[in-house]
Amino acid sequence: MADPQAHPRDHVAITIACISGKGGVGKTTTTINLAAALAERGRRVLAVDCDPxxxxxxxxxxxxxxxxxxxxxxxxxxxxxxxxxxxxxxWENLWLLPAKPDLSAVENDLNSSLNRELLLRDALSRDGIQASFDFILFDTPPNFGFHTVNVLAAIRYVLIPVQMSGYAIKGLKEVLRTVHAARQRLNPELRILGIVATFVNLRTNFSRDMLEGLREIPNLTVFDTIIKLTVKLQETSLAGIPVTSYAASSEAALAYRSLADEVLAQVWALSRPGRRTRTGGPTPSTRTPTTVP
Structure with missing residues (x-):
């Protein structure tokens, strides 16, 4: 595991979760490859699997x-x-807190536990974990149940992968409502880091129009990097290798490295007093955006 002395004791890892109520939007793919790209850049990264x-x-x-x-x-x-x-x-600088399918049974086992929604937060606040890593990235189930709520209580930033499909805006609204509720009830420090458009096909008017519509939503950052659905990305899920290693010079690998750079810049911008976002606008409000097309 990581050496707790790798950073000063007051160092606190940056915690980010990919959240979506829908499967197949690139949530896990983004978590894996963003973690790998950050690790490539010398950041010590813990990837946490919270999905059965x-x-x-x-x-x-x-x-x-x-x-x-x-x-x-x-x-x-x-x-x-x-x-x-x-x-x-x-991969150097990259650690994993793994899961296996029996994770789905844990929720039932803990039904009577006090503060059951804070179990993950409490576990990660001990043993120098926050001081051991620069980033802790979480993959969550495609729902807003026990495991996702535990993640929302434990993190600072939410990254929302949005697939260019007819259900994208509906799914985005559900995520925003869930984040808002978690902020009000469990975690007042919770912030939306931004949206990453996934599995984009820019050859279609639909994808281009969807992307333009996302970028017009107030109080939300949409990263410039877009993730296209490529053969290499599909192959990596079977190979068990991040695309940054599997096909290091591929379009997908370059895209995730670009996303890592944008994430680093956005986290830095959001952490500064009187800060402005990477898009040049004011810091996103802590409230849920009022207008989602």
Missing amino acids: QSNLTSGLGFDPYRIPVTIGDVFAGRVRSAPDAFLSTH
Whole structure:
């Protein structure tokens, strides 16, 4: 696992989760490749799999069924501390807190637990975890249940992948409402980092119009980088290798490196007093945007 002495004790990791209530929008793909791109840039990154489907775990080259200790054990208190479940990946600066399918049973086991929505936050606040990493990235289930709520209580920033489809705006509204509710009830520090357009086909008027509409939404940052659906991205999900390593010079790899640079710039902008966003506008409001087309 990471060395807790890697940073000063007062260092606090930047926590980001990809959130979507819909599957197939590039949530896990973005988490994997953003984590890998940040690690390439020398940032110490922990990727946390909070989805019983365990696609983040398999996407980083591990067989979920053969991992003895996972995040489910952290939730259930079966390990002394969360770092007992950390795995070193094949890529420098990148660690994994894995999941396996039995994570879906944890919610039922913890129905009577006090503060059940804060279990992940409490686990990650101990043992020098925040001081060990520069970034902690979370992959969540495609719903707003127990595991996603735990993530929203534990993080600072939400990254929203939006696929260019007819249901995109409806899904975005659901995410914004959920984030707003979590901010009000659980985590007043919660902020929306921005939107990343995924699986874009710029050859169609529909995708171009959707992208333009997203960028007109007030109080939300839409990153300039767009993620196109490419053969290389599809292949990496089977290979268990980030596209930044699998096809290092591919369009998809370059896009995720560009997104990593934008994320770094946006986090920096949002952390400065009197700050302005990467788009040059004022800092996004902490409220849910009032106008979503």
